[in-house]
Amino acid sequence: MAASVQQKHDCDDNVEISFENVKKGKSLITKKNFNEGDVLFEERPLVSSQFLWNEFYKYEACEYCLCSLETAENQRRRLTENPALTLPHPECDVTDPSTNVKCPQCQVTYCCPECQKRAWEEYHQTLCMGSSRQDENHPLYKLQEMWRNIHFPPESCSIMLIAKMIALVKQSKNKSAVLEKFSGFVKTTENEDEALVHKMMGEKFQEPLEMLRQQMTETMYDDTIQHWFTPEGFCSLFALVGRNGQGIGSSSISAWVKNCEELALSDEKKEELDLFIDQLYEELEKVSGSFLDCEGSGLYSLQSTCNHSCLPNAEITFPYNNNVMAVVAKEKIPSGQEICISYLSECDLSRSRHSRQNILKENYLFTCDCPKCLSEADEPDVTSDEEDEEEMDEDN
Numbered sequence: 575m576a577a578s579v580q581q582k583h584d585c586d587d588n589v590e591i592s593f594e595n596v597k598k599g600k601s602l603i604t605k606k607n608f609n610e611g612d613v614l615f616e617e618r619p620l621v622s623s624q625f626l627w628n629e630f631y632k633y634e635a636c637e638y639c640l641c642s643l644e645t646a647e648n649q650r651r652r653l654t655e656n657p658a659l660t661l662p663h664p665e666c667d668v669t670d671p672s673t674n675v676k677c678p679q680c681q682v683t684y685c686c687p688e689c690q691k692r693a694w695e696e697y698h699q700t701l702c703m704g705s706s707r708q709d710e711n712h713p714l715y716k717l718q719e720m721w722r723n724i725h726f727p728p729e730s731c732s733i734m735l736i737a738k739m740i741a742l743v744k745q746s747k748n749k750s751a752v753l754e755k756f757s758g759f760v761k762t763t764e765n766e767d768e769a770l771v772h773k774m775m776g777e778k779f780q781e782p783l784e785m786l787r788q789q790m791t792e793t794m795y796d797d798t799i800q801h802w803f804t805p806e807g808f809c810s811l812f813a814l815v816g817r818n819g820q821g822i823g824s825s826s827i828s829a830w831v832k833n834c835e836e837l838a839l840s841d842e843k844k845e846e847l848d849l850f851i852d853q854l855y856e857e858l859e860k861v862s863g864s865f866l867d868c869e870g871s872g873l874y875s876l877q878s879t880c881n882h883s884c885l886p887n888a889e890i891t892f893p894y895n896n897n898v899m900a901v902v903a904k905e906k907i908p909s910g911q912e913i914c915i916s917y918l919s920e921c922d923l924s925r926s927r928h929s930r931q932n933i934l935k936e937n938y939l940f941t942c943d944c945p946k947c948l949s950e951a952d953e954p955d956v957t958s959d960e961e962d963e964e965e966m967d968e969d970n
């Protein structure tokens with residue numbers, strides 16, 4: 575599977591980046607006709623990283639591809655805190671613990687030797703903590719501990735994503751090529767950088783940001799990217815990750831459910847299994863709330879060129895239970911048309927124009943002028959009910 579994805583990444587036949595829309599900057603355009611459900615392109619992230627609290631709480635993911643390593647049955651047992659439970663249809667489980675390998679030095683786990691090899695070649699030589707993984711005095715441990723104390727769940731970013739970006743440059747034989755890839759992401763001005771970091775780290779972000787910068791410099795400093803270690807440079811590195819980082823989730827249970835849905839069963843058996851799955855999710859939620867998945871984030875070059883629309887014609891999916899993204903057409907898209915995704919969650923997307931625009935302005939620093947927003951331009955500037963409630967919660 576890994577090899578075929580790598581080839582599909584080379585998707586020059588499907589889509590191209592356009593610079594013609596001056597106001598939007600980059601946009602991604604189709605080069606052929608697509609039908610609803612077609613994969614427009616697949617992409618691996620340049621870097622990705624599991625969130626630190628997620629890892630801390632034993633959501634076991636491959637260090638490289640973020641696939642969930644637990645069997646679906648073990649995941650059910652852990653998340654319900656009931657070791658006696660089993661799962662039917664083990665043939666629907668996608669995990670294969672027999673291929674898992676550990677880094678011989680630091681013992682972090684990979685789903686397969688290929689992932690371990692890639693991680694080592696790309697960044698892990700620099701970031702491997704050897705036998706000191708739990709040593710509180712190790713500079714990387716300190717960095718992670720610092721981050722965990724600033725950024726609590728629900729998490730949206732990891733300091734390790736930035737550490738991996740630095741390690742990627744450090745280890746690369748062609749540093750300028752790597753730097754060019756990073757420079758392709760959406761850039762923001764100095765003022766916008768601060769606004770984004772404020773959003774990510776809270777109001778009093780200056781001091782923790784400076785602490786992180788000093789710790790990162792001590793741990794990872796490299797001459798070729800010295801501009802990343804200055805106060806402004808470090809702040810804009812955070813802003814880059816905040817503006818372009820894409821959330822990634824993987825779950826053995828979700829993958830198991832997906833495969834169960836494709837089983838050829840009698841109507842009666844199907845109904846029985848559907849009922850079981852509904853109950854399974856209820857039972858998971860009761861004990862673990864909404865924290866069901868391995869969670870992390872990553873930087874995707876091509877996807878970052880997709881602009882937002884409140885009426886998107888494409889959507890992001892993670893079809894392989896790992897960090898490989900597939901962008902799928904939600905409707906027929908003719909050749910030469912812009913591909914738009916939604917930067918908002920399903921729930922936020924259903925809010926009023928005013929609410930949607932507020933969220934986009936705050937998180938992505940632009941005012942949406944998509945067809946839906948334009949058609950609603952005459953509506954009064956009211957926030958939808960849900961947001962009113964949230965604002966009231968914040969005030970209290």
Ligand SMILES: [Zn+2]
Nearest residue numbers: 636639685689
């Ligand atoms: Zn992997």
Ligand SMILES: [Zn+2]
Nearest residue numbers: 677679680702
């Ligand atoms: Zn290691």
Ligand SMILES: [Zn+2]
Nearest residue numbers: 884942944947
């Ligand atoms: Zn809009």
